Amino acid sequence: MKQQMKALFDQVTMSEECEMRIEKMLRENGKKKHFGVKRKAVIAAVAAAVLCALPITAYAATGGEILRFLGGKGTIYHGSAENGSVIAKVEMETSPENDLFRQENGKLYLMGSGGEIDLTDQLSETEPYIYSCAAADGTVHYLIIGGSAENYGYAEFVKDADGVWQGGYSYNAVGEWYKQGARELELPWAGMIENAVDGADDENAAVSATSEEWTSIDSEG
Amino acid sequence: MDVTAIFMEYKDSVFRLALNYTRSIPDAEDICQTVFLKLLRQPSIKPGCEKAWLMQVTANESRNFLRSFWRRNVEPLEDMIPLQETKDRELFKQVMQLKTGYRVVVYLYYYEGYSTEEIGKLLKISKTAVTTRLQRARQQLKKELEESGYETANEGAF
Structure with missing residues (x-):
C-alpha cells in the first residue's frame, strides 16, 4: 500500500500558479524585512475559510452585493450546496491601509477610530473583546476579538442603519470567545458559529450542521 | 532562515x-x-x-x-487532479472518500512515513487512536477498492 500511496501522491502537487503566488509573497516580504503590511495576503488566504452568513432574502435576488467592512471590501456570492440549500460567502479585498491590527514586541494594537488601542492585556480565550464604531451612513461595525496577542482572532459583523445585520467575516476565530461574542451581539448566525466552533471533535459533523442551518435559513427566506 | x-x-x-x-x-x-x-x-x-x-x-x-x-x-476532486492511470484515480477517489480523520492518518503514515507515535503527537490524539484509524481505513479501502474492481490482491499491505 505504501508504494501505491507514494505513486499516487507524488502526482498531487501544488499548482504552478499557487506556487508563484506564494513565492512572490515570500520574496517581497523578505525584501521589506517586516511583516506588518501583509494583511492583504492574510485575508486573501483565509477568505475561503471564512464565512459570511446572510439573510438570504436580502441578497438572493442580486446574486452579488458589496459590503464595506473596517477590514476592507467584501463581495457577497451565492451558491447552492449539494442538498439544495442556499449558501453565501464573502470574498474579502483589503489593502495595507486597512490593517486593523498591529503586532509589536509581543503586544497587539487595534487601530480604532480614535487611535490605537492596546489589546494585549484585554484578550482572553473565553471572553470576547467587542469593539464597535459607527460610519457616517449609520452603519455600525462590530469587532469580536479574542485569543492572545500572539495568536489572536477576530470577526467583523455589520449592521445597517435600520439595525439589520448585513453579514460579516472572521479570521482565526475558533475560540470560546467567538461564541460568547456572537451571543452577546445576538447575531442571527450565533447558532452556526457555535456549531462551527464546537465542531473541533468531529469536523464532518460541523459541516453537516452548517448545511442544516442553511436549509433552515433558506426556508425562512 | x-x-x-x-x-x-x-x-x-x-x-x-x-x-x-x-x-x-x-x-x-x-x-x-x-x-x-x-x-x-x-x-x-x-x-x-x-x-x-x-x-x-x-x-x-x-x-x-x-x-x-x-x-x-x-468540482469532484478526483476530476481536478491530473492522475495518469485509472487505478490511481480509483485509489485517490477512495482515499478521499474516507472520513477526514482516517484520510489524514493514512496519508501521514503511508506517504509521509511518520510513525503512529509521531502522527499521534502531530494530530494530538493517542497512538492507539492512530492505530485504530489506520486499521479501519485499510479495511474500508480494501472493501471499496475490491468492489470497484481495483486489484488489491497484489497489493499485499491491504
Whole structure:
C-alpha cells in the first residue's frame, strides 16, 4: 500500500500558479524585512475559510452585493450546496491601509477610530473583546476579538442603519470567545458559529450542521 | 532562515496535507498561503525542525478551516487532479472518500512515513487512536477498492 500511496501522491502537487503566488509573497516580504503590511495576503488566504452568513432574502435576488467592512471590501456570492440549500460567502479585498491590527514586541494594537488601542492585556480565550464604531451612513461595525496577542482572532459583523445585520467575516476565530461574542451581539448566525466552533471533535459533523442551518435559513427566506 | 528555500522544499507536503483535510484544491492552496505566511512571521525555527513545524501548523490551520462554517462547493476532486492511470484515480477517489480523520492518518503514515507515535503527537490524539484509524481505513479501502474492481490482491499491505 505504501508504494501505491507514494505513486499516487507524488502526482498531487501544488499548482504552478499557487506556487508563484506564494513565492512572490515570500520574496517581497523578505525584501521589506517586516511583516506588518501583509494583511492583504492574510485575508486573501483565509477568505475561503471564512464565512459570511446572510439573510438570504436580502441578497438572493442580486446574486452579488458589496459590503464595506473596517477590514476592507467584501463581495457577497451565492451558491447552492449539494442538498439544495442556499449558501453565501464573502470574498474579502483589503489593502495595507486597512490593517486593523498591529503586532509589536509581543503586544497587539487595534487601530480604532480614535487611535490605537492596546489589546494585549484585554484578550482572553473565553471572553470576547467587542469593539464597535459607527460610519457616517449609520452603519455600525462590530469587532469580536479574542485569543492572545500572539495568536489572536477576530470577526467583523455589520449592521445597517435600520439595525439589520448585513453579514460579516472572521479570521482565526475558533475560540470560546467567538461564541460568547456572537451571543452577546445576538447575531442571527450565533447558532452556526457555535456549531462551527464546537465542531473541533468531529469536523464532518460541523459541516453537516452548517448545511442544516442553511436549509433552515433558506426556508425562512 | 531562508523561507523561500523551505517553501520550495516542503510546499507539496504542506499542500497534500491540507488537501487531505479539505478535499478542495482552492481551499488547500489558501491554507498553504496562510501556513507560509505564518512561517514568515515566525522569528526562528530550530534547524531541522522546519518540516515538523510546517506540518503541525498545516494540521492546525486545516482543522480551523473545517471548524469554520463555510465550505466551498467544488468540482469532484478526483476530476481536478491530473492522475495518469485509472487505478490511481480509483485509489485517490477512495482515499478521499474516507472520513477526514482516517484520510489524514493514512496519508501521514503511508506517504509521509511518520510513525503512529509521531502522527499521534502531530494530530494530538493517542497512538492507539492512530492505530485504530489506520486499521479501519485499510479495511474500508480494501472493501471499496475490491468492489470497484481495483486489484488489491497484489497489493499485499491491504
